[in-house]
Amino acid sequence: MTDSQVKQLTIMQKVLSHYPAQTALLSRVLASIFGGYLVAASACGLLSVLLPLSPVDATLVATMLSFAIYACAAIRAFCVKSLTQVWLELLIVSSSFYVTISLLS
Template sequence: MTLSFIARPGFSLLSRLLAAVLGGYALASALAVLLATVLSAPRAEAVLAGIQWSFAVYVAAVIWAFSPVSLARIWAVLLALVAALLAASGQLGPGTGG
């Protein structure tokens, strides 16, 4: 079985669209969670700051997904950033113990 469908322009556009929408959303959400977890402001203000920053990061991710960078690099960087942000929020967040 060959993977000739990967070389088609439609696949490239669909992959970039998915990276922009889904990858950008995942990145923005992970940043919002991290900032809401680590900021030393009151809880409501920390959550609001995380959400506000996530809008800017989402727009940057969407723009970058359609830049002339290889698809593999776009997906790799997006997934690595999401994993790193979620791992950091898990490590830096408050403990689950009572």
């Protein structure tokens, strides 16, 4: 790259070009934290609607199960090779849970 091309890069592009391994790790950490929470929260909502218990019991059971779902989503974020696939899986699963909740209630 020439000097004029380097000056035109944004700060984020400069960081990504200098630290590709660190940014990949940061993306996986963010996916496991925020994407895992998104999947766990939407799964909790879906389970509380689907479980054939009283509303209080269904909510408690769904909340307890959501901790295990969160852990599985976080582990999955580090098992997949492609970062794009990690984010797509998390978004597709959580959005499908959300659509199902919307259709059921």
